[in-house]
Amino acid sequence: MNYDIHPSSSTPIFRQITDQVKRFIASGQLKTGDTLPSVRTVALHHAINPMTVSKAYNMLEMEGVLVRMRGVGMVVAERRNTARDKTNLAMPAMLSAAQVAHQLGLDKEQAIKLFEQALKVTHNESKKNAD
């Protein structure tokens, strides 16, 4: 289970982490009781500030997504209704991609073609990272 961090992205790093944790839970890659990678591990692995990771985990704890277990670390809290979660979590990104396509005057077919390309790229990337 690896985070995909882009330090130069316009979205804050802590936001990238919280969003991805939520998505991993919704997709079932993280289940209730699973422990998350430690703050130190993540910070070292991605060369980012531990405070940033800690902040992300804290926010997830405050939202009730994670629970802090002494001596263990952060673990995934009780599972929620994932079907609906998935849509809710996916829509913002979908909408912004759709908006961009619309502003560029792309028609439906062109937009979907590009999106399919992006899916392919993403799929390949994740395989590469798994090595």
Place this chain on the structure above:
Amino acid sequence: MNYDIHPSSSTPIFRQITDQVKRFIASGQLKTGDTLPSVRTVALHHAINPMTVSKAYNMLEMEGVLVRMRGVGMVVAERRNTARDKTNLAMPAMLSAAQVAHQLGLDKEQAIKLFEQALKVTHNESKKNAD
């Protein structure tokens, strides 16, 4: 031609302006050679600072969307809408949407279905704004 400014929004005012100008151009409401409302006009009309408007116009000039014509104002630049340009502009948003879909464990069909919904929503939004 009026901008829709929300000073309390989390997206910076200058960004709201740049986005809308791009949208106006993409939709054909602004065509090559058209002059934009002057910095002062916009600033007075929306009770915002001229610098803010100026910054927005400036960025659009640097992106090649507008051209500054001395003593005239900002003018819509020649549109060089290569297919390649469009792809380059669209890919970042497409990739982030694809990443979200992938991390949620959606398969290709589900992802595209959500994307089509987003396209529909965006389409309707733009029609509403045109009223």
Place this chain on the structure above:
Amino acid sequence: MNYDIHPSSSTPIFRQITDQVKRFIASGQLKTGDTLPSVRTVALHHAINPMTVSKAYNMLEMEGVLVRMRGVGMVVAERRNTARDKTNLAMPAMLSAAQVAHQLGLDKEQAIKLFEQALKVTHNESKKNAD
């Protein structure tokens, strides 16, 4: 005798005119007593504001380069020492080109090669305009 005006250039239009008039005189294309194209002609031909042309001519008159003759227009004033003038007039542009080349880390040969290309382009342009 045609001016080469670039309204979108960063150097003001009136400056472009004054500089070119001086160069034409230094090169002998304009001699003492020659009349310059009228403000109206220039303004119409290049689609610029007559006030701008007038301002340029006025500044040249104040510098003693031109003389205003009633009913005739602006005529070239007494001739100056052109050999030295040429160098003085040419150096600023040469220096800025040299500076750019230097900042880009080009060596002497590369810089001169580019400059020769530019000379060729300029030469061809002027032939085209003469048609």
Place this chain on the structure above:
Amino acid sequence: MNYDIHPSSSTPIFRQITDQVKRFIASGQLKTGDTLPSVRTVALHHAINPMTVSKAYNMLEMEGVLVRMRGVGMVVAERRNTARDKTNLAMPAMLSAAQVAHQLGLDKEQAIKLFEQALKVTHNESKKNAD
């Protein structure tokens, strides 16, 4: 690493900064990954407004010269100095120098001779500044 700021110069302060940063990079005093002096530091040190410095850094970021690293500051971006890039960057200045030469009636040899002089001057200037 210190900027040389002349507030009374006719060239805008932000431009003085952008030019110098580019020069530092071209000369190797700043290398990929180096962090620049912070906006506040520069502003305090030269008694100028932070916004002015910020604007300069911003423009360099948009040009791809710098990269903004969150919580770290501005960092020199990867240098992709294609020969083609260089030509594109150099040509405008070359063309305007060539135009001047042409309008002064200089032939190719004379023009190149002047350009070589300018190169020499520029070269000496840069050595002087390096002291």
Place this chain on the structure above:
DNA sequence: GTGGTCTAGACCACT
């Protein structure tokens, strides 16, 4: 600690 955004108001250059 870093940069980003905005305001209010001034002065300048160009057309």
Place this chain on the structure above:
DNA sequence: GTGGTCTAGACCACG
């Protein structure tokens, strides 16, 4: 009339 530049000072987000 147009936009450009700068100042002084405030508040925010991120790491």
